Structures are given as C-alpha cells and as structure tokens.
Amino acid sequence: MKLSGEKLFPNQPATIKIIPEKPDDLWLLFNLIAEDDVISAVTTRKIQFSSDLTAKKKSSSKVQVHLEIKVINVDYAKDCSTIRVRGRTITSNEYVSSGSFHTLELETNRELKLTKNPWDEKTIKILKEGLNQNGKYDLGIILINNTSAEILLMDNNTTSITHCAIIRNEKTSKNNNSNFEKFFENLFVSFRKHIDMDVIPNMVIASKDSIKDDFRAYLLLEAQKRKIKSIERNESRILMIHQNNIKDVLSDRVIMNMNANVKVIEKFMDMVINKCDWVCYGTKSVEYAHELLAIDTLLITEELSEKKDIKLRKKYSKLKKLVQEAGGKVIQFSDVEGEKLAQMTGIAAILRFPIPNIDDLVL
Numbered sequence: 001m002k003l004s005g006e007k008l009f010p011n012q013p014a015t016i017k018i019i020p021e022k023p024d025d026l027w028l029l030f031n032l033i034a035e036d037d038v039i040s041a042v043t044t045r046k047i048q049f050s051s052d053l054t055a056k057k058k059s060s061s062k063v064q065v066h067l068e069i070k071v072i073n074v075d076y077a078k079d080c081s082t083i084r085v086r087g088r089t090i091t092s093n094e095y096v097s098s099g100s101f102h103t104l105e106l107e108t109n110r111e112l113k114l115t116k117n118p119w120d121e122k123t124i125k126i127l128k129e130g131l132n133q134n135g136k137y138d139l140g141i142i143l144i145n146n147t148s149a150e151i152l153l154m155d156n157n158t159t160s161i162t163h164c165a166i167i168r169n170e171k172t173s174k175n176n177n178s179n180f181e182k183f184f185e186n187l188f189v190s191f192r193k194h195i196d197m198d199v200i201p202n203m204v205i206a207s208k209d210s211i212k213d214d215f216r217a218y219l220l221l222e223a224q225k226r227k228i229k230s231i232e233r234n235e236s237r238i239l240m241i242h243q244n245n246i247k248d249v250l251s252d253r254v255i256m257n258m259n260a261n262v263k264v265i266e267k268f269m270d271m272v273i274n275k276c277d278w279v280c281y282g283t284k285s286v287e288y289a290h291e292l293l294a295i296d297t298l299l300i301t302e303e304l305s306e307k308k309d310i311k312l313r314k315k316y317s318k319l320k321k322l323v324q325e326a327g328g329k330v331i332q333f334s335d336v337e338g339e340k341l342a343q344m345t346g347i348a349a350i351l352r353f354p355i356p357n358i359d360d361l362v363l
Helices: 023-032 121-133 177-194 211-226 246-251 253-258 260-274 283-291 310-325 358-362
Strands: 002-005 012-019 038-049 059-077 082-089 101-106 112-119 137-144 148-155 161-168 202-206 238-241 279-281 295-301 329-333 347-351
Touching: 023 059, 023 082, 023 121, 038 101, 059 101, 112 121, 137 177, 137 211, 137 246, 148 177, 161 177, 177 211, 202 211, 211 238, 238 253, 246 253, 260 279, 260 295, 260 329, 260 347, 279 283, 283 295, 283 310, 283 347, 283 358, 295 310, 310 329
Parallel strands: 137 202, 202 238, 295 329
Antiparallel strands: 002 012, 012 112, 038 059, 038 112, 059 082, 082 101, 137 148, 148 161, 279 347, 295 347
C-alpha cells in the first residue's frame, strides 16, 4: 500500500492519499473506513446527451468524474477484491450534484483520499500495524515455460501468494532467437519491477525445461552489464527448481527447507501424536485456550481467515489480534502449505502449557 498526505494525530482531522496495491490492502482499507468519513476518488459515469435538444434519440458515453462523498455504508466484495462505498456527494460538478447518492468502487492500483474528522487512536494503530506488515516477502518465484512466465511473491507474514505479472512469448519456437530474446527482456523488466533481491531473501526460477537455466544466465549477464549490484551480490540466492506449477514448487524439498512455516506444521502434527495436551484444534477449543491465555502459536488457514462471510472474517481477524496482544504468534497458511491443517478444521494452536482433554472441557 502506498500512503502519503498529512501526519496523523489522535483526535485530530487529517486527509491521507492511499493507493491499495494488493487484495490485503483492500481488507485493511475496509477496516479503516467508517460512517461519516469522506472518500474522494475518480470514477466513471455513463452520461446521456444529444446534439439536438428536440431529438428523441439520446447517445451516451462514459466520462471520468471526480466524486467526493460522505460515507453512509461500506461493503467488501472478496470475490472481485473491491470495496463499495455508498454516500452523499459533498461537492458538485457538471455531472454530479451536491447531496446526491453515489457509490464508489475502490480497487487495487486506484488512488483515493480518505478524510477522517477526527482520526482516533485505535484507527491509527490499525493503519500502522497494516503498513508494518505490508510488502514483506520471503520468496520470489518465476515460473517459466516456452510460451509464458509468471512472477509470484510469497508473503512473509501470511504465506499467501501474490500474483504480480504474466509475461507471454508470442512464439514457442526457441529457434526464433530475436523473439526469445524479447521474451527474456520483458521478463527481466518485470523482474526488476517486482523483485528487489536486497529485500526478498530468496528467489526461485522454476521450469521443467532448460529455459530456466537460460533465463538465469541472461539475468546475471544483464545485471553485470547494467551494474545491478542487488542481483550480482545475491547470485547465490537465485535457485532453480525442476517444477512447472506453483503447488509442486512449494512442495519441493528446497522450498520446504527454506520455509519455516512448513516446519511449524510438522511440529504441530508431531505434537498431536506425541504431546497432545500441548496442542488443540477447532474454533471452540482454540477460543477456550485463548481465554486461558495459553496460546503460544496460532495456526490458521488463509481460506478460513479470509472467509467471504464478513462476520466470520471479522471474528477470526479479532481472534488473531487478541492472540498477538497476549504475546502469542500468529501464522497464516496458504492452501498448499495448510493442506493438513485444513483437514483438521483449519485452525489450531500450540500451547504455552498443557491443557489435558481440552476438547472435553469445551464440550
């Protein structure tokens, strides 16, 4: 999330400019916007017009309109990663009259301004915590075949996969050297745009073809030509994996050893068998363990944590926050990593102290 504007102080009004960059940013934004806030953004509206005032037929076209609305309600649509904000306009222009009802759709990579009068301490804290987690990645992945390449990032905090770009090769024939060179050039540009080797600790180039070796060689050669030190000094951390889909990449032994969160799952599964009083799973058992302040590590799947049902999503968001405030760790697992956890309700905890027969206590 890109953020600029006035400094925020508790109980003071301020306006900030926000550009959400990924779906998680929209969820953070959804938790920030409240009734009576003012949202300002550019949107499109269909405008009807006719060249002749007496003409019965009217034409229509879409025009860009700047809307500034006072929020009445806000809704989050996970399926399309969109926030819908409904309210009354507080300014007018040639297309929109003041006081009329309108809905703004807020999406990734679209700028907006958020004004609160005032910002309260709790909301400022939510924003700061969200920004502290934003943009931290543990692994960059490039999946390549002869027709296309994908760039993905694994989030260090949630272990979710962020899809950055798809680069297509117009022709599949490797004999067409000029076209193949263009494919690598475009991929290199996207690599530089989305991946900073001084920030992301590990990088994987994956393919079942030799093309991965060719691109790694191209990448290092271009880095040398252009004196890109962040790539040159981190050459040893650019690994290659003989896989061609994301599930197999994340299941590869190289990645498994790299990914500490997988080790947490393995530890949990071992404790279920050998130290069952030190773990629990299922929403009721985990909530009960939290009431006793017994949770050392909360494990939750991305599917459960990002439920489409807003009430459930808020419930699990609140639980994660409460566990963290009590000094516990929270680890969220992607569908691939959390497959075993999903089979065990999708939520579990490693405890600070044993609670014998916790399931019986809850029932």
